[in-house]
Amino acid sequence: MSNVVEMTGVVKRFGTVAALDGLDFQVAAGEVHGFLGPNGAGKSTTLRLLLGMLRATSGSARVLGLDPWHDVATLHRRLAYVPGDVALWPNLTGGEVIDLLGRLQGGQDRARRDRLLQTFDLDPTKKSRTYSKGNRQKVALVAALATDAELFLLDEPTSGLDPLMEDAFRGCVRELRDQGRTILLSSHILSEAEALSDRVSIIRAGRVVESGPLAQLRHLTRTSVTADVASVPPGLDLLPGVHDVVVTDHRVSAQVDPAGLAPFLQALTAAGLHALTSQPPTLEDLFLRHYGPAGSLETARR
Amino acid sequence: MTGTLDRGDSPAGRTRTRPAMTGTLAGTGVLVRLALRRDRWLLPLWILGFALIAYSTAAAGAELYPDEPSRVAAATALNATASMVALFGRIYDPASLGALSLIKYTAFMTAILAVLMVILTIRHTRGDEESGRLELLGGGRLGRDAPLVSALAISFATSILTGLLSAAALSLGGLPGPGSLAFGLGWAATGMAYSAVAALAAQLTASARAATGLSIGVIAVTYGMRAVGDLAEPGPSVWSWLSPIGWNQQVRAYAGDHWWVLSLPLALCAVLVPAAFVLRAQRDLGAGLRDERPGPARGQLSGVLGLAVRLQYRVLLAWCVAFVLFGVVIGSLVGNVADFLSSPGAQDLMRALGGPRALTDAFLAAEISIMGVIAAAYGISAANHLRSEETAGHTEALLGTATTRLRWASSHYAVALAGVALLQLLTGLSIGIGAASAVNDGELVPRSLVAALAQIPAAWVLTSAALAVFGWLPRLTGAVWVLLLGLIALGEFGVLWNAPEWLMELSPFRHTPLLPVDAEGIPALAALTITAALLGALGYAGWRRRDLAA
Numbered sequence: 001m002s003n004v005v006e007m008t009g010v011v012k013r014f015g016t017v018a019a020l021d022g023l024d025f026q027v028a029a030g031e032v033h034g035f036l037g038p039n040g041a042g043k044s045t046t047l048r049l050l051l052g053m054l055r056a057t058s059g060s061a062r063v064l065g066l067d068p069w070h071d072v073a074t075l076h077r078r079l080a081y082v083p084g085d086v087a088l089w090p091n092l093t094g095g096e097v098i099d100l101l102g103r104l105q106g107g108q109d110r111a112r113r114d115r116l117l118q119t120f121d122l123d124p125t126k127k128s129r130t131y132s133k134g135n136r137q138k139v140a141l142v143a144a145l146a147t148d149a150e151l152f153l154l155d156e157p158t159s160g161l162d163p164l165m166e167d168a169f170r171g172c173v174r175e176l177r178d179q180g181r182t183i184l185l186s187s188h189i190l191s192e193a194e195a196l197s198d199r200v201s202i203i204r205a206g207r208v209v210e211s212g213p214l215a216q217l218r219h220l221t222r223t224s225v226t227a228d229v230a231s232v233p234p235g236l237d238l239l240p241g242v243h244d245v246v247v248t249d250h251r252v253s254a255q256v257d258p259a260g261l262a263p264f265l266q267a268l269t270a271a272g273l274h275a276l277t278s279q280p281p282t283l284e285d286l287f288l289r290h291y292g293p294a295g296s297l298e299t300a301r302r
Numbered sequence: 303m304t305g306t307l308d309r310g311d312s313p314a315g316r317t318r319t320r321p322a323m324t325g326t327l328a329g330t331g332v333l334v335r336l337a338l339r340r341d342r343w344l345l346p347l348w349i350l351g352f353a354l355i356a357y358s359t360a361a362a363g364a365e366l367y368p369d370e371p372s373r374v375a376a377a378t379a380l381n382a383t384a385s386m387v388a389l390f391g392r393i394y395d396p397a398s399l400g401a402l403s404l405i406k407y408t409a410f411m412t413a414i415l416a417v418l419m420v421i422l423t424i425r426h427t428r429g430d431e432e433s434g435r436l437e438l439l440g441g442g443r444l445g446r447d448a449p450l451v452s453a454l455a456i457s458f459a460t461s462i463l464t465g466l467l468s469a470a471a472l473s474l475g476g477l478p479g480p481g482s483l484a485f486g487l488g489w490a491a492t493g494m495a496y497s498a499v500a501a502l503a504a505q506l507t508a509s510a511r512a513a514t515g516l517s518i519g520v521i522a523v524t525y526g527m528r529a530v531g532d533l534a535e536p537g538p539s540v541w542s543w544l545s546p547i548g549w550n551q552q553v554r555a556y557a558g559d560h561w562w563v564l565s566l567p568l569a570l571c572a573v574l575v576p577a578a579f580v581l582r583a584q585r586d587l588g589a590g591l592r593d594e595r596p597g598p599a600r601g602q603l604s605g606v607l608g609l610a611v612r613l614q615y616r617v618l619l620a621w622c623v624a625f626v627l628f629g630v631v632i633g634s635l636v637g638n639v640a641d642f643l644s645s646p647g648a649q650d651l652m653r654a655l656g657g658p659r660a661l662t663d664a665f666l667a668a669e670i671s672i673m674g675v676i677a678a679a680y681g682i683s684a685a686n687h688l689r690s691e692e693t694a695g696h697t698e699a700l701l702g703t704a705t706t707r708l709r710w711a712s713s714h715y716a717v718a719l720a721g722v723a724l725l726q727l728l729t730g731l732s733i734g735i736g737a738a739s740a741v742n743d744g745e746l747v748p749r750s751l752v753a754a755l756a757q758i759p760a761a762w763v764l765t766s767a768a769l770a771v772f773g774w775l776p777r778l779t780g781a782v783w784v785l786l787l788g789l790i791a792l793g794e795f796g797v798l799w800n801a802p803e804w805l806m807e808l809s810p811f812r813h814t815p816l817l818p819v820d821a822e823g824i825p826a827l828a829a830l831t832i833t834a835a836l837l838g839a840l841g842y843a844g845w846r847r848r849d850l851a852a
Contacts, residue, residue: 014849053701053850073706081702087695089613090509092601099601100609104703125596129508140699153702 004029004151004182005050010059012045012206019045021206023059027184032177034193035186036287037203043186044084046203047155050184051081064151077106080144084155084186086136088128094139095124101143113146119168133160145172152176152183158192170196190287202287222255224279225264230272239263250274326583328445333452336439337426345460348418352489353467355411356404360475360482363403370397377402384635385668388529391551392538400477400556404485408551413525415464415489416496416547419457420517423500426453429510431588450501450582454575457497465490481556487564488553495546495567496521498574505581508590519620524548526628533635546570606705610713613691614684618721621680625673625725626732632669633736633750636662666737666750667817673729674757675790675811677722681765682782684718688772689779692851701850711845715769715838722761730754753817759830760810764789766837773844776851 005027012020020042027033037043048054049061052068052075061068066075088097102108117124120138128136137160144152158166173183173196187193193200194214201211210217222243228251236252237245241260246253256264268276338345367373377396380386391409393401427449430436436449469486473479496517503516524545531542532551542548549566553559603609688711691697700710734750737743768782775781789809792801806812810830815823 048698048850051702053698055847055849072701073704076702076704083695083698083702085695087699089609089696092603092612093597093599095599096597096601096603100603101699101703103601103604104606104700104705106704123596124599127597 002028004064005033005184006060006062007046007050008060010046010049010061011057012042012049012054013057018206020049020056023203023207025201025203025208025211027182028199029182030177030180031198032173032183032185032196034197034200035184035203036188036190036193036200037186038188038287041203042206043188043203044155045206047081047084047153047184047186050153051076051079078149079151079153080105080147080149081153082137082140082144082155082157084159086140088131088136088139090127090129092128093125094122094128094131094135097128097139098124098143098146101140102146105143105147105149107148108143108146109148113142116142116146116172119172120165134162134165137161138165141169141172145176150181152181154183154185156187156189157185158187158189166192222257223261224253225256225261225276226251226253226278227268227276228274229268230274233267233271236264236267239267326445326447327451328448329439330445330448330451330455333426333439333444333448334455337452337456341422341456345422345456349460349464349467352411352415352464353471356407356468356486357471357475359403359407360400360472360477363399364476367399367402373397373399373402380405384533384665385672387532388632388635388669389672391528391532393557394554395557398481398556400472400481400485401554403477404472404555408485408488408555409525409528409547412489412492412547412550413521415461415493416521417518419461419493419497420500420503420514420521422460423453423457423497424504424510424514424517426456427501428504428507428513431504432508432510437587447579447582450504450578454497454501457500458494461493461497462490464493478556480559484553484559484561484564485555488550488555491564491567492546492550495570495574498571498578501578502574502581505578505585506590508588515617515620519624521547522624526624526631530631606700606710606713607716609700610687610717614687614714614717614721618680618684618717618724621721621725622728625677625728629673629729629732630736633666633733633738633746634740636665636737636746637740662737662741662746663749663817666733666746667753670729670733670750670753670757671811671814671816673733673754674726674761674814675786677725677729677757678761678764678811679786680725681718681722681761682768682786684721685715685765685768685772686779686782687714687717688769689776692776698850707846708842711769711772711842715765715841718765718768719762722765723755723758726754726758726761727751729757749818752819756815756819756823756827759827759834760814762834763810763830763837766834766841769841770837770844771841773841773846773848776848 003026005025007023007025010020010023010025011018023042023046025046035043035046045054049056050063050068052070052072055069063075064078068075088094092100098113099108102113120142122135122138122142126135128139131139137157141157144154158169161169170192173185176183177198183196185193185196197214199211199213200217201208203209230250232247232250232252236242236247236254239260240263241257242264243255243257244253252268254264367376374396377393377398380390380402381392381396389410390405393405395401430449436444465486465488467486468489469482472482472485499520500513500517503513503520504510507513507516524547527541527545528538528548528551531539531545531548534541538548538552542552546567549563553561553563603612691714697710701707730751730753731747733754734747737750738746764782764786767785768779771779771782789811792806792809793811810833813826813830815826
C-alpha cells in the first residue's frame with residue numbers, strides 16, 4: 001500500500017453549497033504532505049471527511065486502506081488529529097486534557113509526552129480557561145504528537161504559535177518523518193508548508209488544482225530575476241517566456257518562464273552583466289497563479 | 303470627538319469640552335447602546351410578552367369568575383389545597399377578582415421574570431467578560447465600572463418597563479387601577495432585586511455558567527422559602543418575609559395593596575449593588591473572587607464516561623441537594639394537610655374517597671408528580687450537554703481519537719438517565735422520611751419511595767426525546783423544552799381547554815401510576831420504558847448518520 005490517503009471524485013454538499021466538488025487527493029506513505037488553500041477552499045472539510053466526522057455526498061475515500069466513515073474505531077487507533085480550532089474544557093487542566101485524549105487514542109508515550117511539554121514550554125497544571133490561543137494549540141499538539149500514530153492529520157497546526165514554537169513544531173514533524181510516519185499538514189501559511197513538505201496539493205473551491213513534489217511544481221511558475229547591466233539591450237520583452245519587464249536606469253527586472261531563462265540570461269550577459277539576483281518561485285507565486293485570476297486571494301488582501 | 307478641539311470661551315463651547323464621563327465610568331453610554339443593539343429583539347419581546355400575558359389573564363379572569371360567589375368559591379378551594387399554596391401562594395382577599403386571576407403570577411411568573419433578569423444581567427457582565435468581548439472593548443476608553451453600570455441600567459430599565467406596561471395592561475384588561483399599579487411595581491422591584499443578585503454573583507465566579515447557576519439557585523431557594531412560609535398556619539410565617547418572591551406576594555395587589563412592602567426589594571438592591579461594585583474594584587478583569595488555582599498535571603479521566611461525569615457532577619450535586627431539601631420540607635407538610643381542608647365538607651368528601659390516608663396520599667402524589675416533571679427537566683438539560691459539547695467543538699477533539707460516536711453519545715445520555723433515577727430515589731426517600739417523621743407513620747417511606755421511582759420512566763421518555771432530537775434535528779434541541787412546557791400546560795390546563803383525549807394521552811406523565819402504586823401500574827411503566835428505549839435508539843440512529851457540526 002503506497003497511498004495512505006486516497007480520495008477519488010469526492011463531493012460534499014452542505015445544502016446547495018458544494019464544499020468539495022469532485023476532489024481527487026492522494027497522500028503517499030511516509031511523506032509530509034502540505035495541503036494548501038485559502039480560507040474556505042475546503043481544507044478542513046476534507047480532513048473532517050477523512051476522520052468520519054462528515055459523510056461524503058458521493059465519491060470514495062480510503063484512509064490507511066479503511067473506510068473513514070465505517071471503520072472509525074480501528075482507523076482512529078492508527079491516526080492522530082489536531083483540529084483547526086482547538087476548543088478545550090475550561091475547567092480541566094492542560095495535563096488532564098492531554099492524558100484523556102491520549103487514553104482515548106489507545107495510549108501515549110509518557111516520556112515523549114513530558115519531553116513535548118518541555119519542548120513547547122507548556123504548563124500542564126493550568127486550567128484550560130486560562131490558556132491563550134497558542135497554549136490551547138500546544139495542548140492539542142502535545143496530545144497528538146505523543147501518540148504512536150502512523151498518520152498525523154494536522155489542521156493549521158501552528159496557528160497562534162510564536163516563531164520559536166513554530167520552529168519546535170517543525171523539529172517534531174521532521175522527527176516523525178524520519179521515523180517513517182505520514183503527516184498531512186493543512187495550511188494557508190505558505191512558508192510553513194514550503195519548509196516542511198515533500199509534496200503539496202493545492203485546493204481551490206473544493207478541487208485539488210495542483211499536486212506534486214515542490215520541485216516539480218516550481219517548474220510551473222516563473223522565476224523573478226533582477227539584473228544590473230552596463231546598458232539595457234532593447235527588445236528584452238520580445239524574448240519568448242519573458243514577462244513584466246521593468247527597466248530603471250541600468251536595472252532590469254522581469255518574470256521569466258523556465259524555458260525562457262537561458263536566452264534571457266544570454267541577452268543580459270551580452271549587455272555587460274554586473275549583478276544578478278534571482279528568486280525561485282515561492283508557494284506565494286503558486287497561489288497567485290491559481291487564485292489570482294479568479295481574484296479571490298487578491299480581493300481578500302484588499 | 304470635536305469637543306477636545308473646541309476650546310472656545312463661549313458657554314456652549316465649555317459644555318462640549320466638559321469631560322463627559324471619565325474614570326471608572328467612561329464608556330458606559332457606548333456599552334448601553336451596544337447592549338440595546340444586541341438585544342433589540344429580545345428585550346421588546348420579553349417586555350411585551352409579559353404585558354400581553356397580563357392583559358389576557360385579566361380579561362379571561364373576568365369571564366371565568368363573573369360574580370363574587372364564584373370567586374369566593376374558587377379562592378377558598380385554592381387556599382385549601384396545600385399543593386397549590388406551596389406552588390403559587392395564598393389569595394388574601396377571596397372576593398377580589400385581581401388576586402384570584404393573578405394567583406399564578408405573583409410567585410411563579412415572578413420567578414420566571416427573575417430568571418430572565420438573571421440571564422440578562424449575567425450576559426452583559428460575566429458573559430462578556432468570559433468571552434473576551436469586554437477585553438476587546440477595554441482597549442478603548444472603557445472605565446472599570448462601566449460594564450456593571452450599563453448592565454444594571456439595562457436590567458433595571460427592563461424590569462421597570464415590564465412592570466409599568468403590565469400594570470397598564472392589567473387595568474386595560476378591566477382590573478382596578480391601584481391594584482394593577484401595585485402588581486406591576488411588584489414585578490419591577492422584584493426584577494430589580496434579582497438583577498442585583500446576579501450582578502453580585504457575576505463578581506464571585508469566573509464563569510458565566512457558574513454565575514447564572516448561583517443566581518438561579520438563589521431564586522429556587524427563595525421560592526422554596528416562601529412555599530414553606532405560605533403553608534404555615536396562620537398566614538405567612540417569617541420564611542415568606544425572608545424571600546424577595548415572598549415580598550412580592552405580600553404586596554397583596556388587589557387585596558389591600560401594601561405599598562410599603564415595595565421598599566424591601568429596593569432596600570435589597572441598595573445593599574447588593576454597592577457590594578458588587580466593591581467586589582469588582584478588588585479583582586482583575588476576567589478573574590473570580592478566588593484566584594485560579596493550578597490543577598493536576600496528570601489526568602485521571604479514563605474515558606468519555608468519566609469526562610461526562612466530571613463535566614456534569616457539580617450540577618447534578620446541586621440538583622440533588624435541592625431535591626432533598628425540597629422533599630423533606632414538602633414531606634413534612636403532610637401533617638398540615640388535614641388542617642388545610644378545614645371546611646368540613648371537603649374533609650367529608652376526602653374521607654368518602656378513601657379515608658384519612660387518601661388525604662395524605664393525594665397530597666404526596668401531587669408533590670411527587672411535580673418532582674417527576676422537574677426530574678424530567680434535569681434529564682433534558684443533562685442530555686442537551688451532547689449538543690452544547692458538539693457546538694463548543696469539544697466533540698471534534700474526542701471523535702478524532704478512537705472513540706466512536708455511539709460511545710461518546712452514550713456517556714452524556716447515561717449520566718442523564720442515571721441522574722434522573724438518582725433524583726427520584728432522593729425524592730422518594732426525602733419526602734417519605736419528612737412525611738413519616740411528621741405524622742409518625744414509618745410506612746410512608748416505602749410508599750413514597752415506590753411512587754417516586756414510578757416517575758422515572760416518564761422522565762426517561764423526555765430525556766430520550768432530547769437524544770432523538772439531537773440525532774435528527776440537532777439545531778432544535780431547545781425544542782425539547784417547548785415539548786416539556788407543552789406537556790406541563792396540557793396536564794395543568796388540558797381539561798380547561800377542552801383538549802381532545804388523544805392529545806392528553808400523549809403525555810408520558812399522564813400514564814404514570816400515582817400513589818398508591820401497585821402491580822396494576824407495571825404495564826404502563828413497562829410501556830413508558832420501552833418508549834424511552836425506542837426514542838433513544840432513534841436518536842442513536844440519527845446521530846450515527848449525520849455530519850458533525852462545524
